[in-house]
Amino acid sequence: AQSVTQLDSQVPVFEEAPVELRCNYSSSVSVYLFWYVQYPNQGLQLLLKYLSGSTLVKGINGFEAEFNKSQTSFHLRIPSVHISDTAEYFCAVTNTNAGKSTFGDGTTLTVKP
Amino acid sequence: DTGVSQDPRHKITKRGQNVTFRCDPISEHNRLYWYRQTLGQGPEFLTYFQNEAQLEKSRLLSDRFSAERPKGSFSTLEIQRTEQGDSAMYLCASSPNLGLATSYNEQFFGPGTRLTVL
Numbered sequence: 340a341q342s343v344t345q346l347d348s349q350v351p352v353f354e355e356a357p358v359e360l361r362c363n364y365s366s367s368v369s370v371y372l373f374w375y376v377q378y379p380n381q382g383l384q385l386l387l388k389y390l391s392g393s394t395l396v397k398g399i400n401g402f403e404a405e406f407n408k409s410q411t412s413f414h415l416r417i418p419s420v421h422i423s424d425t426a427e428y429f430c431a432v433t434n435t436n437a438g439k440s441t442f443g444d445g446t447t448l449t450v451k452p
Numbered sequence: 453d454t455g456v457s458q459d460p461r462h463k464i465t466k467r468g469q470n471v472t473f474r475c476d477p478i479s480e481h482n483r484l485y486w487y488r489q490t491l492g493q494g495p496e497f498l499t500y501f502q503n504e505a506q507l508e509k510s511r512l513l514s515d516r517f518s519a520e521r522p523k524g525s526f527s528t529l530e531i532q533r534t535e536q537g538d539s540a541m542y543l544c545a546s547s548p549n550l551g552l553a554t555s556y557n558e559q560f561f562g563p564g565t566r567l568t569v570l
Contacts, residue, residue, distance in 0.1 A: 343494075375561075382456075382543060382561035383495070429494050438483050438547065439508065440559065442494030 341366035343430050345443035352420055353451050360415040360446045362430030370432040372413040373440065374404055377427045386428075389413060420450045454478060456562035458544050464568045465534055472530045473565045477546030484527050485559060486519055487543040488512065495543055501527060534569045541566050 346361040364370065371390050375383040387398045394406040401418045413430060427447050431440040457476045465471050477484050483502050487495035498517070499509045503524035513519075516534075521527040531538055545559040 380564075380566070382563045383545075384561070385558060388558065431494070438502075438559075439485060439497040439500055440495075441497070444492065444494050 341368075341370060341432050341434060341441050343432055343441055343443035345428075345430055345446050347446050348444065349447045349449070351449045351451060354422055355419050358417050358420050358448065360417075360428050360430075360448065362413045362415065362443060364411050364413065364430070364432045366411075366432060366434060369435045371435060372404075372406060373431040373433075374402075374413070374415045375429045375431060375442075377429060377445075383429065387415070420448070422450050422452060424448060425450045456544055456546050456560050458542075458562040458565050460565055461563060462566050462568075464570065466570050467536060468533055470530065470532045471534060471567065472528055473542055473544075473567075475527045475529070475544030475546075475562060477526070477544070478548075478560055481546035481548050481560070482524075483547045483559075484521055485545040485547075486527070486529055487545065489541040489543055489564070490539075498529075531567075534567075536569045539567055539569045 342365045344363045352358045373388045374386040376386050377383050387396045387404045389396050389406045397403045404413055404415045406413050427445045429445050430443045433440045459474045463471055485500040486498040488498055489495040497510050498513050499519050501521040504521050516532045519529045541564045543564045544562045547559045
């Protein structure tokens with residue numbers, strides 16, 4: 340079994356500030372890790388994924404996440420947020436032998452001008 | 453755009469009625485997943501197919517729910533005798549499968565079908 344805990348349900352932040360969205364997971368087997376973004380009334384879009392290799396994963400627009408196996412975490416960092424980054428962010432894991440994903444309950448990021 | 457499509461996007465129904473949703477995955481994607489997302493929560497796994505075979509079903513999938521993927525292409529999710537607790541966003545995702553037991557491929561999500569049961 341596996342589970343995901345997103346430690347902050349809501350994160351308000353001012354424009355151009357840095358932000359970290361925290362994600363911890365629990366699993367008895369090896370996992371892959373993901374961050375998705377969801378805008379209102381839309382599906383999920385993949386932001387970043389960790390499958391293997393370097394523990395620091397970088398995406399577009401400066402988004403990055405770091406896999407920490409000892410702390411079982413995969414925190415998402417945005418160095419400078421924009422108004423358009425306002426959305427729901429989901430962390431997810433899947434074990435390496437199955438296709439289904441287990442999601443956290445999401446973090447609502449609200450960027451204020 | 454040849455992404456995952458879902459139809460309808462919104463469905464309002466009365467309690468006790470049956471509803472059916474359709475998902476068209478990305479062409480040639482072997483795997484197809486159904487998730488349910490309620491307000492304020494992350495998506496929860498319901499079931500998934502590899503080609504036409506339904507390989508796993510969650511305990512969330514009561515006997516009122518049935519999913520099919522008859523030709524290994526599109527899939528349908530039917531809910532019989534809907535209840536107000538079925539109100540949610542139903543998400544479909546697809547992924548390719550390289551045929552390796554330990555491989556994983558990225559899931560591509562559709563826009564979802566929002567169901568409201570009155």
